[in-house]
Amino acid sequence: MQLLTVEKLCKSFGGLKAINNLDFHVNEGEIVGIIGPNGSGKTTSLNLLTGFLKPNSGRINFRGEEIGGLPRHIVCQKGIARTFQLCKPFMDFTAMQNVMVARAYGRKPSANLHIAEKESIDILEQVGLGSKAGILVKDLRVMERKRLELARALATKPYLLLLDELMAGLNLTEADEACKLINQIRESNITIIMVEHIVKAVTCVSDRIIVFNMGEKIAEGQPEEIVHNPKVIEVYLGKSHA
Amino acid sequence: MLQSLGQNLVFGLLVGALYGLVALGLSLIFGVTKFLNVAHGELVMFGGYASFYAFSMLGLDPFLSIPLTIIILFVLGAILYRLVFSRTIKLPEESKIKNTLLVAFGLSVIFQNLALRFFTADERGITTSYFSQAFTLGGVRFPLPKVAILVVTVIFLIILQLILKKTYTGKAIRATTQNWEAASLMGIDIHKVYLLSFAMGAALAGVAGTLVAVNYSIQPSMGLGWTMKALIVMVLGGLGNIPGTIIGGLILGLTESTTSFFISSNYREVAGLVLFLLVLIFRPQGLFGSKEA
Amino acid sequence: MKKNNIIKLILIIVVVALLVVLPLVIKNDSTINLVILVLLYILLASSWNILGGYTGQTNLGHAAFFGVGSLTTRLLWVNGVPFLLSFLAGGVVAVILALIIGAPAFKLRGVYFAIGTLALAQMLNLTVGNILPEMSYNPDLANYQLLPRYYLFLGLTLITILTAAILVKSRIGLGMMAVREGEDAAESLGISALKHKLIALSISAFFAGMAGAAFAYYHVSFYYYMPFGSEWTFDPMMMAYIGGTGTIIGPIIGAVFFVLLKQLLVWNVGEYHLIIFGTLFILIVLFLPGGLVEIWQKFRTFLTKKTKRRKKVLLKATIQNEDGIQRE
Amino acid sequence: TPAPTPTPVATQAPLETQAPTATEVQYPPAPEYIEIGASIPLTGKFGSLGSQVKVGYDYAIADINADGGVYVAEYGTKIPLRLTAYDDESDPTKAVSNLEKVFTENNVVAYLGGAASGMHAATTAIAEKNKVPYLGVSFAWWNIHQRGYKYLFSPFPKSPDQARDVFKALNELVPTKEERPTNIAIFQEKTDWGNELGGLFKADAGPAGYTVAYYAEYAPGTTDFSTLIMEAQAANADMLLGMPNTPDGIAIVKQAAELGWEPKFIMLVRAPDAATWGEATGTAGDSVTMFAGWHSGENFDGIAEINAKHQTDFSRPADILVGPAYACVQILAAGIEKAGTLDRDAIRDAIAATEMMTVMGNVSFNADGTGNVLNPLVQWQDGKMELVWPADQKTADFVYPIP
Amino acid sequence: MLNLENVNIFYKELQAIWSVSLNVQKGEIVALIGPNGAGKTTLLRVISGLHRCASGKIDFLGRQIEKEAPEKIVEYGLSQVPEGGKIFTGMSVLENLELGAFVKRARKEKNQNLEWVYEIFPRLAERKSQQAGTLSGGERQMLAIGRALMSKPQLLMLDEPSFGLAPILVERMFETIEKINHEGLTIFLVEQNVQSSLELAHRAYLLENGRIVGEGKGKDLLTFESVRSSYLG
Numbered sequence A: 001m002q003l004l005t006v007e008k009l010c011k012s013f014g015g016l017k018a019i020n021n022l023d024f025h026v027n028e029g030e031i032v033g034i035i036g037p038n039g040s041g042k043t044t045s046l047n048l049l050t051g052f053l054k055p056n057s058g059r060i061n062f063r064g065e066e067i068g069g070l071p072r073h074i075v076c077q078k079g080i081a082r083t084f085q086l087c088k089p090f091m092d093f094t095a096m097q098n099v100m101v102a103r104a105y106g107r108k109p110s111a112n113l114h115i116a117e118k119e120s121i122d123i124l125e126q127v128g129l130g131s132k133a134g135i136l137v138k139d140l141r142v143m144e145r146k147r148l149e150l151a152r153a154l155a156t157k158p159y160l161l162l163l164d165e166l167m168a169g170l171n172l173t174e175a176d177e178a179c180k181l182i183n184q185i186r187e188s189n190i191t192i193i194m195v196e197h198i199v200k201a202v203t204c205v206s207d208r209i210i211v212f213n214m215g216e217k218i219a220e221g222q223p224e225e226i227v228h229n230p231k232v233i234e235v236y237l238g239k240s241h242a
Numbered sequence B: 001m002l003q004s005l006g007q008n009l010v011f012g013l014l015v016g017a018l019y020g021l022v023a024l025g026l027s028l029i030f031g032v033t034k035f036l037n038v039a040h041g042e043l044v045m046f047g048g049y050a051s052f053y054a055f056s057m058l059g060l061d062p063f064l065s066i067p068l069t070i071i072i073l074f075v076l077g078a079i080l081y082r083l084v085f086s087r088t089i090k091l092p093e094e095s096k097i098k099n100t101l102l103v104a105f106g107l108s109v110i111f112q113n114l115a116l117r118f119f120t121a122d123e124r125g126i127t128t129s130y131f132s133q134a135f136t137l138g139g140v141r142f143p144l145p146k147v148a149i150l151v152v153t154v155i156f157l158i159i160l161q162l163i164l165k166k167t168y169t170g171k172a173i174r175a176t177t178q179n180w181e182a183a184s185l186m187g188i189d190i191h192k193v194y195l196l197s198f199a200m201g202a203a204l205a206g207v208a209g210t211l212v213a214v215n216y217s218i219q220p221s222m223g224l225g226w227t228m229k230a231l232i233v234m235v236l237g238g239l240g241n242i243p244g245t246i247i248g249g250l251i252l253g254l255t256e257s258t259t260s261f262f263i264s265s266n267y268r269e270v271a272g273l274v275l276f277l278l279v280l281i282f283r284p285q286g287l288f289g290s291k292e293a
Numbered sequence C: 001m002k003k004n005n006i007i008k009l010i011l012i013i014v015v016v017a018l019l020v021v022l023p024l025v026i027k028n029d030s031t032i033n034l035v036i037l038v039l040l041y042i043l044l045a046s047s048w049n050i051l052g053g054y055t056g057q058t059n060l061g062h063a064a065f066f067g068v069g070s071l072t073t074r075l076l077w078v079n080g081v082p083f084l085l086s087f088l089a090g091g092v093v094a095v096i097l098a099l100i101i102g103a104p105a106f107k108l109r110g111v112y113f114a115i116g117t118l119a120l121a122q123m124l125n126l127t128v129g130n131i132l133p134e135m136s137y138n139p140d141l142a143n144y145q146l147l148p149r150y151y152l153f154l155g156l157t158l159i160t161i162l163t164a165a166i167l168v169k170s171r172i173g174l175g176m177m178a179v180r181e182g183e184d185a186a187e188s189l190g191i192s193a194l195k196h197k198l199i200a201l202s203i204s205a206f207f208a209g210m211a212g213a214a215f216a217y218y219h220v221s222f223y224y225y226m227p228f229g230s231e232w233t234f235d236p237m238m239m240a241y242i243g244g245t246g247t248i249i250g251p252i253i254g255a256v257f258f259v260l261l262k263q264l265l266v267w268n269v270g271e272y273h274l275i276i277f278g279t280l281f282i283l284i285v286l287f288l289p290g291g292l293v294e295i296w297q298k299f300r301t302f303l304t305k306k307t308k309r310r311k312k313v314l315l316k317a318t319i320q321n322e323d324g325i326q327r328e
Numbered sequence D: 001t002p003a004p005t006p007t008p009v010a011t012q013a014p015l016e017t018q019a020p021t022a023t024e025v026q027y028p029p030a031p032e033y034i035e036i037g038a039s040i041p042l043t044g045k046f047g048s049l050g051s052q053v054k055v056g057y058d059y060a061i062a063d064i065n066a067d068g069g070v071y072v073a074e075y076g077t078k079i080p081l082r083l084t085a086y087d088d089e090s091d092p093t094k095a096v097s098n099l100e101k102v103f104t105e106n107n108v109v110a111y112l113g114g115a116a117s118g119m120h121a122a123t124t125a126i127a128e129k130n131k132v133p134y135l136g137v138s139f140a141w142w143n144i145h146q147r148g149y150k151y152l153f154s155p156f157p158k159s160p161d162q163a164r165d166v167f168k169a170l171n172e173l174v175p176t177k178e179e180r181p182t183n184i185a186i187f188q189e190k191t192d193w194g195n196e197l198g199g200l201f202k203a204d205a206g207p208a209g210y211t212v213a214y215y216a217e218y219a220p221g222t223t224d225f226s227t228l229i230m231e232a233q234a235a236n237a238d239m240l241l242g243m244p245n246t247p248d249g250i251a252i253v254k255q256a257a258e259l260g261w262e263p264k265f266i267m268l269v270r271a272p273d274a275a276t277w278g279e280a281t282g283t284a285g286d287s288v289t290m291f292a293g294w295h296s297g298e299n300f301d302g303i304a305e306i307n308a309k310h311q312t313d314f315s316r317p318a319d320i321l322v323g324p325a326y327a328c329v330q331i332l333a334a335g336i337e338k339a340g341t342l343d344r345d346a347i348r349d350a351i352a353a354t355e356m357m358t359v360m361g362n363v364s365f366n367a368d369g370t371g372n373v374l375n376p377l378v379q380w381q382d383g384k385m386e387l388v389w390p391a392d393q394k395t396a397d398f399v400y401p402i403p
Numbered sequence E: 001m002l003n004l005e006n007v008n009i010f011y012k013e014l015q016a017i018w019s020v021s022l023n024v025q026k027g028e029i030v031a032l033i034g035p036n037g038a039g040k041t042t043l044l045r046v047i048s049g050l051h052r053c054a055s056g057k058i059d060f061l062g063r064q065i066e067k068e069a070p071e072k073i074v075e076y077g078l079s080q081v082p083e084g085g086k087i088f089t090g091m092s093v094l095e096n097l098e099l100g101a102f103v104k105r106a107r108k109e110k111n112q113n114l115e116w117v118y119e120i121f122p123r124l125a126e127r128k129s130q131q132a133g134t135l136s137g138g139e140r141q142m143l144a145i146g147r148a149l150m151s152k153p154q155l156l157m158l159d160e161p162s163f164g165l166a167p168i169l170v171e172r173m174f175e176t177i178e179k180i181n182h183e184g185l186t187i188f189l190v191e192q193n194v195q196s197s198l199e200l201a202h203r204a205y206l207l208e209n210g211r212i213v214g215e216g217k218g219k220d221l222l223t224f225e226s227v228r229s230s231y232l233g
C-alpha cells in the first residue's frame, strides 16, 4: 500500500529549478534510500514533504491526504517526522527534555508531561541514550546528538521518518551501528526515507533506492541494480564503485 | 505650491542624507562585528562637541575640523573597543548582539553624564558666518550647510566603499563579517579588523556629529534620539548594507518631509516609523538587504 | 529534592507574609513608595521575561503594552467609569494590541523583531503624545491612599509570578522554550511557533497592561504618553538580564537589585550616581553574562560538587570504580 | 489684582524685635534645622533648567543661614534652613518618589519645585496630597493652577501674562502703528502648555490690533521646520510667536535664516532661556525675544550680590532661573517667619498672604497660587541677553525691526 | 616539520585531548583518523591557534607556535582548510582566493599562485566571478582548498575534506590531494573516510577519546584487525 505519493512536484529558487517534475512513491513499511550528487535537490525534496518549503506545483499525497504546503507543525502531527542535515537539538535542554517536547507535541501527544517524561526515557533507551537522559545537549558528543535527533523524531510517533544525512561524518563501523538502529526502527512499523552519501550504508538497509540528479529522478530500483546502473555511476558513484 | 513642494523634497533629501550618515557608522559596526552599539548617538554627540570646541576655542571652521573630529572619535572608538566591546567577541551571535546592546546602554548612561559634567546641560550649536548663504535653483533654495551634509555624506560613502571594496584591509573586514574563524585562518588579525571597524564607525559618528552641530544643536541627552533614527535607517537599508543605509536615510528624510507637507508636522516622526514597520512586514530583510545576510 | 522544595515554599511564604504586613508595621510612605516601585518593576521585568526570556523573542516594545494599559485605565477612570472596570480594561486592551501586532511582528526574526517592536512602541509614544498632549490627574486626589495601591501592586505581582511559574512548568511553557531553542526544530516536532509566540506575547502583554493599569491608579498625575517612553522597555529588560532571563527568580532579583542600587546611588552619591551606576551595570553584563542568578547557580554547583567529590572518595575506598570512563 | 489678604499683620512687621521682649516664655527645644525638600531634574532633558534652579536655592539658603537662619517665634530662636534635594533624572515617577522620601524621612515643612511644566504637574499633586506648601518656578503653564490646589505657589509669569504682555510691550516699544508687524505666524508646540499659550496668543492678537496669518502645530522634538517656515512665508507673516524648547528653537531660527524668511519680530517664549543661545545660534538668534521671568540686570535689592557670586562660580552674571529660585526661598523664609511656627498649614497660609519685595521685585499671590510678578521682556543682542521692557528696568534699547 | 609534544586541551573543565604527541615530516601525507568526537578537529584548531592548549609544545619549522595568534601561524606557512570549508559566501570566487593570499609573504606572489590554483582546479577559473554562496558542495570544497593554497603554505591541514560529498567527488578530492602533494606540499589530513585516506597517506595516527592509540604506515594500518573492525565495518 502506498503511504506517500509524490506527483509532478516542482520547486524553484529564483531561476534555479531545484526540483523538476518529480514523481515517486513510498510503500508502507519500506525503507527508501535517496542518493544523488550534491545540490541535486535531496534536502529540498525533504523540505517540501515536511512543509519547510511550499511547492510551486505538484501534489504530495500522504495516507490519502494532500499535504503539500501545509504548515510544518501540522505535517508533523499528521505523522511525518524528520531529522536535519545539520543537527538542530535544543542546546540548553537536557536530552530528556528534548525528547519530551516531541512527545508532548507530535502525533498522539501524551496526556500530560509526567507521562511524556516516562515515555521519553523509554525512547532514549531505544536509541541507546538511556544513561544520558539528564545531561545537557551541549555536553553531548556529536554521535550522541545524532542519536538524540533520531530519538526526538521517533517521539513524535511518525508513520514516516525522513532522515537527512544522518550518517554524514561517521566512519563505516559507526555507520554499521546506525544501520542496525534503523532496521530496529523499521521493526516498529515506521516507514523510512533516508538521504545518504555513504553508499554502503544505503545499499545495506534500503529496500529500494531513488537517484536524483539536477532535481529530477534519474533512476530507481533495487540497491543491486542501482550500483551497477551506468548513469548513476557516471553522475554519482564514480569509477571506484563500478 | 509646486515650488514649495520642491523645496520640501529638497530639504527632506538633505536631512535624509544626515540620517544616512548617522546610520552609516552604526551599520558598519553592526555588519562587521555584530555589536549593536546603541551608544552610537552619544558618539555623534561627542563628535558634535569636538567640532563645537574646535570652533569656539580654536576658531576652526567646522568643516575644516572634520579631520580632527575623526581622529578624536577614532581613538575613542578604539579605546571603547579595547576596554569593553572586545570582551564580547567570542560569544555566539545572538548573545553578542544582546550583550553589546546592554553594555552600550551602560555606556550611553555614562557618556551622557560625563558630557553633563564637562560640557554642562546647555544647548550648543555652531553657527558659521556663511550659514544662511544659499543658492537658488528653480526657485528652490539650497542652503550651504544643508548641501554640505549631502556632499560630506557622499564623500564618506565613497571613501568607505573604496576602502571596503578595493583595499586588502577592506576585504579583510568583509571576510571577517562573513566568518571570523575562516578569516583568521587566512592570516587576518581579526582583533585588528574589529578594532578598525569599530573605530571607523565611531569616526563616522563623529563626522555626523559635526553636521548635527552645524545644522541643529547638540546637548548631552541628544544621543537616544539619533540612535533610534540610526537603528531604523540601518534596518531600512538592510543590515550592514553600506549604500543601502544611505538610501534608507534618504527615504526616511523624504517620508518625513512629505508627511509634514501633505498631512501635518505633528505626524512627521510617526510617518517615518509607519513606513519602517511596513517595510519590515513586507520586506523583512530591509529595502536593500539580501536574504542570505 | 523534596526537602529543597519545602524549604523553597517556606521561604516564599515568609517573604510574601513579610510583604503583606510591611505597610502595617512600617507606616512610612517613602518606604512603601519604594517597595511599590520595586513591585512595579518586578511586574514589568517578569512579564517581559515570558516573551523575551522563555520564548526567546527580544521585545524592545514592552512599553507599548504598559502604555496602552495605563492609557486605557486612566482615560476610562478619569471619565467616570468604575475603577475596577477601567482597571481590567487596561489588561484586555493590551492583549488586543498584542494580538493585532503579533502576526505581522512575528514575521520578523532576530534583530528585526527587536528593532521593529522598538519602532512600534516609539510610534505609539509619539501618536499618543500628539493626540493627547494633556496632563491627566488622579480623579480622587482628595482621598488618595497609598495602602490600597500597595496591595494592588503586591497582588498583581504575585499573580504574575505565579502565572509565569505555572506556565513554564506546563506543556505550553515547554513548547515556548522549544521555540526559543530553535524554531525550525520545534516546528518539525509539531509545535506551532506562531501560536506559542502569540500566547507568550499575549500573556506578557496582559501583565504589562495590568502593570500600566496599576500605574495609572497609583500615579497622581502624568502625561498620557509618559508610560510609553522607551525607558519602560529598557529598564525592565535590563533588570531581567541582570537577574537572569529565562528564570522565574531572575527578573525579581534583577528588579530589586536595579531599583535599590539606583536609589541608593541617587541618595548617597549625588551627581555622579548615574556614572557609577552605568559602570557597575557594564561590569555585571561583561563578567556575569548569566545574570545574578548565575552567582547562585555557580555557588550551588560548587557546593554539590564538593559533597559529591567527598562521596566519591568514600565510594572508591570501598568498591573499585565500576566504569573505566573518565569524565571530569 | 491680588486677592485681598485676610491676615491683618503688616508684612514688614518687625517680628524679631517683638519676640525677644517676651522673655519669660519657656520655649520648646528648637529643631536643628528647618527641613525643606526638593526633587530637581539635574540630569536628563531638563537638566539645564534644573541646575539653574538649584543654584538659586543654594544661594538663597546660604545667604539666609549666614544670618543664622529664620526666626521662628514658636521656638524663640533662629533656625537654619536645610535643603535636601535629589536628582530625578527628568523623570516624574522618580520625582514623586523623591518627594515622598524627603517627606517621610526629613519631615520637610515645605517643598521647592524642580523645573518644567510636566515635572511640576506631577510633583505639585504630591504636595497637595501630603499637604506641604510648594513653591516652584520655571513653568508658565497656567492651567495647573486651576485644579484647586491649595499648597501650590508660583512666583513666575504665566501664559496669560505672556500673551497679554507681548502685545502690550510691542505696542509700547514700537509706538507708530505703521511700523509694527501686522501678520503673525504662530508655531505651536503640541503640548498642553503650548496649546494654552498658542490659544491665548491667538485670542489676544485681535484686540491688540494684530492678525494671525498662520497658525501651525508641530510635535516637540521636530528637527525640521522648513514646511512651517515656508507656509508662514507664503502667508506673508512678519512676526513669529512660539514656545519651542531650546533645540527646536535653534532649529527654527537657523532654518528661517536659511530659507530667507525675515520677520520683523520674533518671540520664542522659552527657547532662548539657555545661556548658550547666543553662541549656538549666532546671527540667526540675534534680536529674538522672550519672557524670561527674571533678568540679572533688574535693579532690585540683592541682585548685585547674586550676580557677583555667580560671576565667581560660573564666570557670568546669574542665569535667568537663579533669581526666581532665589525668590522662592525668600518667600518661604518670610512665610515661616510670619507663621512663627513650623506647622505646614500655618506656613501655607502665611505664604498665601505674601506681599513682599524679593530679588524679582514685588510678589503677591492670587487665590489660585499664581503670582503677581514682573514679566520682563528680554532680547538677545550681540550674543548677550538684554532686558528691554519694561522701560524702568531696561538694560538696553529694543532692537526693531530685526536687522 | 610539525611536531607536537604532550599536548593537553580543555573545553572549559572538559578535557578533549590527553597528552598527544605526533609529528609530520616534510613531503609526507600524514593522516589522522578516529571516530566521531575523538578530538581531531580540536587538535587542528589548536595547531592553527584558534584555540589554546593547556599544556604541551607545538613546534613548526623550528618555531614554537602554541601561543601564536592564528594570523602569525599562517604567515609561517601553515594553512588549514577548516571543517565544512567555511568559504566567504557573500564574495566572489576570485575574492575568496585573493583573501587566501592575505598574508604579506603571499601577496607578492599572488598572481603566480592564482595561476597555480586555477591549474589544479580549472573549475574555479571558469567560475571566478560567481558568488561563492551559489557554488555546489564539491565546488565549495575546491574553493576552500584553493583558498588555503593561495597562501603558498609549506604544510596544509585538511579537516574532513570529503564530508557530505557525493562519492564521485570524494574520489576526485583524494586525487587532488595526491596531486598537490606531488607538487611538493606536505599534507596533514583528518578524515572519516578511513579506507581512502589510509590508501593515500604515507603515515597515519589513530586518535580515540582524545588519545593517540595507534600509529603506523598508512597501508599497514589498513590491514590491522582493530582498525578494520572499528573503522571499516
Ligand SMILES: Nc1ncnc2c1ncn2[C@@H]1O[C@H](COP(=O)(O)OP(=O)(O)OP(=O)(O)O)[C@@H](O)[C@H]1O
Binding pocket: A013, A016, A018, A036, A037, A038, A039, A040, A041, A042, A043, A044, A045, A085, E134, E137, E164
Ligand atoms: N533556500 C534556498 N534558496 C536558494 N537556493 C536554494 C535554497 N535551498 C536550496 N537551494 C539550492 O537548491 C539546490 C538543491 O539543494 P539541496 O539542498 O536540496 O541539495 P542536496 O541534494 O540536499 O545536496 P547535498 O547532498 O549537498 O546536501 C542547490 O543548488 C541549492 O543551492
Ligand SMILES: Nc1ncnc2c1ncn2[C@@H]1O[C@H](COP(=O)(O)OP(=O)(O)OP(=O)(O)O)[C@@H](O)[C@H]1O
Binding pocket: A139, A140, A141, A142, A169, E011, E014, E016, E034, E035, E036, E037, E038, E039, E040, E041, E042, E043, E192
Ligand atoms: N566548543 C566546544 N565546547 C565544548 N566541547 C567541545 C567543543 N567543541 C568540541 N567539543 C568536544 O570535544 C570533543 C572533540 O571534538 P572534535 O570536534 O575535536 O572531534 P572530531 O574528532 O573532530 O569529531 P568529528 O569527527 O565529529 O568531526 C567532543 O567530545 C566534543 O563534544
Ligand SMILES: [Mg+2]
Binding pocket: A042, A043, A044, A085
Ligand atoms: Mg542535503
Ligand SMILES: [Mg+2]
Binding pocket: E040, E041, E042, E083, E160
Ligand atoms: Mg571534526
